[in-house]
Amino acid sequence: MDQLSIEKGLTISYLLCAIMGIISSVTTGIAWGHWYLSLDQCGIGRNCSCILYGQNTFSRFLGGGQAPCIWITYGPLLYVFLAICMTCFHGYRVLFTTKSPKMRTKRSVIARMNHGSSVQIETIAQEDISSLYRCFWITMSVLTSIFFVYALVHFAIFLDGFYTTCNEYRKMLEKLLSVHGTILPVIHRRLHCQSVFDFMDYMQLDSENAYRNGYINTGLALILGIIASCFGWIIFFFASCLNITMAKRQN
Incomplete structure (x- = not known):
């Protein structure tokens, strides 16, 4: 691949990274904000409002500690900022600098002839985009x-x-549905997490001091965030490979 193709690939990669990071952050924030007050029933001095790492207790269902939700919701914004900056940088170079006069590069190659003498051959090539420093x-x-x-x-x-x-929450469903016996394997082995969160959306009671404003599809919001987060690291891996390729190529 030439430099122009690699920079086009980087432009698309950084753009997708930014989109995936925003999707992951927004969907998690929606789910966390919706359940924040309802799950935060740990008492004074402790925050357990996070939809992630929930805990089933004897009397109620509690959320996880606040730290994971802060990390999952706001963590992607760090690489979103970098991705947006690099999208603009490479996008500008691909869209505008390719229209400028072509750059000419010279390379010298020494060829050895059959009779033993050496000949220096100088090649001149045109670059479609200005080169960047190796650093x-x-x-x-x-x-x-x-x-x-x-x-x-x-x-x-x-x-x-x-x-x-x-x-x-599968354990919580046992108590809410008052089931036992052969139906338990259905809850613990056959019921998908999307369905478990559907039960949670409609069966989980609000706390004494909180009231949820309507219903959301919690499972869908979290699954979309997970998918976006998954694509995020895959695309960053691809972008790092392209950058490493150019770092090795530059003299």
Whole structure:
């Protein structure tokens, strides 16, 4: 791939990273904000308002600690900022600098003839886009690699918190539905998490000091956030590979 193709790929990659980060942040924020007061029933001195890492107790269902929701909701905004900046940078170069006069680069190659003499051949090539310093590509390789790990950790925590709440609410469903015996394997093995959160949307009671304004599809909101978070680290991995390719190529 030439530099122009790589910068086009980076423009699309950074744009998708920004979109995925925004989707993940917004959908999680909606679910967290909807359940914030209803799940926060731990008492004074402790906040358990998070829809992730929920806890089933003897008398009620509590949310998880506030820290995971803060991280999952606001964490993507850090790489969204970088992605937007780099989308504008590479997008400008792809759209406008390609229309400027072509750059000419010279390369010298020494060829050895059959009779033993050497001939220096100089090739002149036209570049479709101005080159960038190698230090730029090295810096971006490091940054995108860091954010690849960052986004991967974000996805892992998001997924773990989602399944923790899902599995804990399965136990809550046993009490709410007053079921036992052979129907329990249906709840714990056959019921998908989307369905578990559907039960939660309509069966979970509000606390004494909180009232939810209507209903939302909590499961769908969280699943969309997880999917966006998953695509986020995959795209960052692709972007880091492109940056590393250019860092190795530049002399």
